[in-house]
Amino acid sequence: DAGVTQSPTHLIKTRGQHVTLRCSPISGHKSVSWYQQVLGQGPQFIFQYYEKEERGRGNFPDRFSARQFPNYSSELNVNALLLGDSALYLCASSRGQGSYGYTFGSGTRLTVV
């Protein structure tokens, strides 16, 4: 079975631009979570989506938004990019909300210049 798939793998954007990151969960998994990992730190929770609804949000500004589609894939959008948004963005899927089994993708490395 395919694991969690994220695209693109690497991305370079300019300050002020907008970016969209994509995630396809493991087949049968209905929950997708997004995490931001700044170099040298642990991942920080951004969002959780389950059955196309937002079920949790971390301490991130409104420039960050996400959605989940009927096929359970998900997009993370970031507007008005700042240099500090440079990070590895990780997607994790699980069977359902409250499910313990999180599987992470390899991430999207975003560099803002």
Next chain:
Amino acid sequence: EDQVTQSPEALRLQEGESSSLNCSYTVSGLRGLFWYRQDPGKGPEFLFTLYSAGEEKEKERLKATLTKKESFLHITAPKPEDSATYLCAAYNNAGNMLTFGGGTRLMVKP
């Protein structure tokens, strides 16, 4: 607010030199404590989940233990291929997020 703290931040071992990594947590209603391994530029790879104090789990040279305030990842006779960042994360009653520690970067020299 849930908090997870890992120590040391970095650890250098000689091949075969056993050691332990620490994960201290303050979580309202812990439902699970996770250990992950992360290689550079990759996503975290699941190692263990511990659910209650006193629980232990083993996998090859790794053994994870849990108390009411801490978890330890013991590495016995490590090899260079064990070099990675080890992350612990807590899962609370709200059930919608993992709270991660900052990680321990382990380097094992041959």
